[in-house]
Amino acid sequence: MESIxxxxxxxxxxxxxxxxxxxxxxxxxxxxSRLGAPLAIGxxxxxxxxxxxxxxxxxxxxVAGEAFAQARYAxxxxxxxxxxxxxxxTIMLVAAGSRFARVAAGVAHRLGGAIDTHITAIGGSEAxxxxxxxxxxxxxxxxxxxxxxxxxxxxxxxxxxxxxxxxNAPAELVAVDLPATRTTVSGTRAPxxxxxxxxxxxxxxxxxxxxxxxxxxxxxxxxxxAATLILGFLRATSASLGSSKSLVxxxxxxxxxxxxxxxxxxxxxxxxxxxxxxxxxxCCHGEEPxxxxxxxxxERRAISLDANCGWARGKADxxxxxxxxxxxxxxxxxxxxxxx
Amino acid sequence: xxxxxxxxxxxxxxxDPLQTLEPTTTATGPGLKNEMxxxxxxxxxxxxxxxxxxNLVAKNPGSKLWLVxxxxxxxxxxxxxxxxxxxxxxxxxxxxxxxxxxxxHATAAALAEAIDGIAGLDKAxxxxxxxxxxxxxxxxxxxxxxxxxxxxxxxxEGVDQIELREDGSFEVLERxxxxxxxxxxxxxxxxxxxxxTGNLSEPRNNPQIGMANMRTIMPALQKAKTAKLDAxxxxxxxVSQPKQQRTTRVVKxxxxxxxxxxxxxxxxxx
Numbered sequence: 001m002e003s004i005x006x007x008x009x010x011x012x013x014x015x016x017x018x019x020x021x022x023x024x025x026x027x028x029x030x031x032x033s034r035l036g037a038p039l040a041i042g043x044x045x046x047x048x049x050x051x052x053x054x055x056x057x058x059x060x061x062x063v064a065g066e067a068f069a070q071a072r073y074a075x076x077x078x079x080x081x082x083x084x085x086x087x088x089x090t091i092m093l094v095a096a097g098s099r100f101a102r103v104a105a106g107v108a109h110r111l112g113g114a115i116d117t118h119i120t121a122i123g124g125s126e127a128x129x130x131x132x133x134x135x136x137x138x139x140x141x142x143x144x145x146x147x148x149x150x151x152x153x154x155x156x157x158x159x160x161x162x163x164x165x166x167x168n169a170p171a172e173l174v175a176v177d178l179p180a181t182r183t184t185v186s187g188t189r190a191p192x193x194x195x196x197x198x199x200x201x202x203x204x205x206x207x208x209x210x211x212x213x214x215x216x217x218x219x220x221x222x223x224x225x226a227a228t229l230i231l232g233f234l235r236a237t238s239a240s241l242g243s244s245k246s247l248v249x250x251x252x253x254x255x256x257x258x259x260x261x262x263x264x265x266x267x268x269x270x271x272x273x274x275x276x277x278x279x280x281x282x283c284c285h286g287e288e289p290x291x292x293x294x295x296x297x298x299e300r301r302a303i304s305l306d307a308n309c310g311w312a313r314g315k316a317d318x319x320x321x322x323x324x325x326x327x328x329x330x331x332x333x334x335x336x337x338x339x340x
Numbered sequence: 341x342x343x344x345x346x347x348x349x350x351x352x353x354x355x356d357p358l359q360t361l362e363p364t365t366t367a368t369g370p371g372l373k374n375e376m377x378x379x380x381x382x383x384x385x386x387x388x389x390x391x392x393x394x395n396l397v398a399k400n401p402g403s404k405l406w407l408v409x410x411x412x413x414x415x416x417x418x419x420x421x422x423x424x425x426x427x428x429x430x431x432x433x434x435x436x437x438x439x440x441x442x443x444x445h446a447t448a449a450a451l452a453e454a455i456d457g458i459a460g461l462d463k464a465x466x467x468x469x470x471x472x473x474x475x476x477x478x479x480x481x482x483x484x485x486x487x488x489x490x491x492x493x494x495x496x497e498g499v500d501q502i503e504l505r506e507d508g509s510f511e512v513l514e515r516x517x518x519x520x521x522x523x524x525x526x527x528x529x530x531x532x533x534x535x536x537t538g539n540l541s542e543p544r545n546n547p548q549i550g551m552a553n554m555r556t557i558m559p560a561l562q563k564a565k566t567a568k569l570d571a572x573x574x575x576x577x578x579v580s581q582p583k584q585q586r587t588t589r590v591v592k593x594x595x596x597x598x599x600x601x602x603x604x605x606x607x608x609x610x
Contacts, residue, residue: 071522073495098516102497105444105481109488114445114572117479129577134440135355136475139363140582141370141441146573182527183494188520189513198519204607237607249541263500263537264519269357269475270384270537280603300586301606303599313588320599321592330600338604 002037002128004028005061005089007080009099010045014069017043017051022161024095024154025055029162031093031122042083043171044068044076052171056164061086062171067178070185071099073106075178080107082176090148091128096156104153113149120158137273137295156200157275157296197234197241197260204239205276205297206230207267210246211283211305213257216325227258229328236335240276242267242293244284267293281316282324285309303327343508344402345529346462347393349429350451350470350483351386353411353419353438355379357475363579369571370441370579380415380438382423385471389535391543392502393469394427400504406461408454410434410447413561420557425550426543431557432458433564440476441576442569448485450567455490463490465529472498472515472534480534487532495532496524501539 006028008021017025025041032039040059043051046069048062063079080103084092092113094104101117108115121131127144130152134141190196212226234241243258243265250257267274269292279297285306294300294315302309302316303324312319320327355361355378362373372378382390390407397403407429409416416433434454436442455461455468468487473480480497487495498515505511508528513521515536591599 071516072524074493077493098498098514098522101480102484102495102514105479105484106488106493106495108481109445109448109485114443114574115479115481117481124577134477134579135361135372136357136478138361138581139372139440139579141363141579142577144575144577146575179493184525186523186525188516189523190520196519200517262519263539264515266537270388278607280607295582299606301603307590307592313590314585316588317586318589318591320594320603321590322594322596322599326596327599327603330597331603334600334604335607338608 002035002091003087003089004032004037004039005084005087005092006039006041007083007092007094007100008041008043009095010043010051014046015050017054018095018097019161020096020154020156022163023156023159024093025162026159027122027154028093029056030159031091037091040087040089042080042087044079044083048171052169054166055169056162056167058167058169060169060171061174063174063176067181071102072181072183072185073102074181074183076100077103077106077110078176078178080104081110082174084111084149086174090150092149092151094151094153096154101153104151108149108151111149113151114145114147115151115153116143116145117153118155119152120155122152133295136269136292138292198264199238199240200274202238202240203277204237205242205274205279206233206239207242207244207279207281207284207293208247208258208261209244209282209284210250211285211324213247213250222325223258225325227260229325229332230258231260232332233328233335236332236339240274241265242272242274244268245270281312282328343400343504343528344465345396345400345467346404346465347397347467347469348406348408348455348458348461349386349390349393350408350468350486351390352383352409352474352476353380353415354383354475356381357384363581368437370576371439375438376412376415380419382419383471383474383476385473385475385535385537387542388538388540389469389471389533390423390427390429391540392535392538393467394429394543395540396502396504404460405429406432406458408432408434408451410436410450410567411438412436413564417561424553424557425545425547428549428553431553431560433561434567435564436567437569440474440478441579443572443574444477444479444482445485445572446569448482448489450569451482452486452489454565455486463530466490466492467529468492468532470534472536483532483534490530492530492532494526494530495534497534498536499533499538500536502533
């Protein structure tokens with residue numbers, strides 16, 4: 001019989017679990033209910049006093065202490081290993097996010113188990129079956145494994161964050177044999193840019209392609225105007241900004257660039273595959289935005305000068321064959337007027 | 341004083357991103373149709389790691405760079421003809437299956453064994469580089485498991501920058517949520533760094549570097565050990581291309597103002 005452990009951790013404030021952790025709790029509750037398997041939740045945090053109260057299960061294990069206030073491989077791997085050994089579960093659902101993505105594979109190896117990541121769904125009637133993508137979201141597979149423990153690192157946004165009734169089970173503290181730490185975390189740093197343009201929770205994704213920095217009908221490039229239009233749109237809509245690889249790469253090739261773009265904005269083959277309800281691509285032509293980067297975008301529209309863009313056709317819901325400059329200028333004007 | 345480093349880059353080979361990929365069933369499990377004849381390239385993220393590694397080696401005299409790659413010998417040779425012209429390295433090839441469907445744990449075991457067997461590698465100076473994910477399996481687990489197998493417990497994922505200090509320690513920037521970097525300082529090698537894109541452009545082809553590299557690459561390929569990758573209980577229930585094909589409305593006859601009005605309405609709609 002299977003038993004399930006959900007691995008969660010506190011957010012940067014330390015006062016709550018991350019949204020991805022609560023999504024993993026939902027996945028754990030669903031799987032536990034379907035299999036009739038016991039469910040435990042493990043928490044990694046500096047202080048777990050208030051974190052366990054939000055959770056609806058009878059068994060809560062926790063690793064606590066100042067060493068776990070920050071994300072660091074050595075301490076987080078030791079913490080997760082201790083929780084997994086204490087729970088002795090066969091299936092471990094691991095919350096999405098950079099913190100656990102860094103350590104989950106190492107933990108699986110230490111436990112003598114197996115791991116699969118980027119899990120988008122868990123199904124199966126007789127055996128547990130997990131869905132994930134291969135080849136940058138171009139091939140979808142359903143897999144199963146005999147090996148136990150089996151760690152499944154969930155993708156963010158594939159389950160609703162748990163917001164149900166709170167429980168009252170106290171957290172059972174698990175001791176961790178901490179290794180000597182050679183790494184000190186000194187904080188976080190945002191790329192130098194005028195404004196924060198990456199907003200994972202935004203409803204809308206704006207994708208800027210290399211066309212914004214190409215010569216326009218007057219024979220000139222209009223990079224600063226492009227920057228104003230894009231930033232104006234982001235301000236008006238609170239959208240997140242993605243970019244094609246070709247546009248980001250231009251900065252390294254000495255070409256005219258949009259100053260607020262970094263590789264962090266890049267979507268596609270060597271970039272992110274974000275999840276947003278809507279996506280609008282502008283001045284893009286190529287595989288990345290429409291096939292790879294757009295896989296998990298709900299409604300998709302594109303503004304392109306190429307009516308025959310093979311990558312937009314069949315991938316976007318609407319393609320406007322137009323010059324993005326005047327269209328986006330008018331869009332910004334209308335959005336600003338609507339805001340009063 | 342610069343710190344001599346021994347950098348090992350793990351990099352797979354992947355189908356050229358512009359190729360159409362069609363899954364099929366082979367004698368050993370799932371694969372891609374015509375996989376052996378699809379044009380291949382060095383894995384894009386791992387390639388970033390290779391360029392960053394070469395940059396570090398150039399800045400730190402006495403350092404060495406190895407490229408460990410697992411794949412069919414013929415495909416490795418084909419890809420190395422191009423990669424070898426970019427930066428100087430010593431190839432450690434492993435003759436094994438191609439593609440993203442073999443088990444990551446078995447791949448990691450083969451890579452760790454190959455790294456363990458590198459003559460002259462000083463593990464106290466080792467920086468193990470690779471992509472934070474591959475463009476095939478895309479799991480982001482292989483490098484971490486290799487690190488664990490080699491006993492390295494300072495690991496960093498989604499790295500965009502490393503800055504070496506005089507005392508051998510280094511500052512590293514790792515991608516985290518919200519378009520930010522986590523900043524850490526590691527006491528020094530050994531460490532594992534799974535690279536995102538880094539900040540370097542792809543080096544231009546240099547035929548002289550290529551010729552020098554090929555002198556060691558060809559003999560290394562001839563001597564490549566064969567790795568048989570166990571499935572470790574991994575079974576594929578189904579492998580398919582996404583069916584989703586949208587009916588695209590192509591709008592050619594609207595003015596910019598009309599398009600803008602329609603877009604604003606769409607953006608505002610729940």
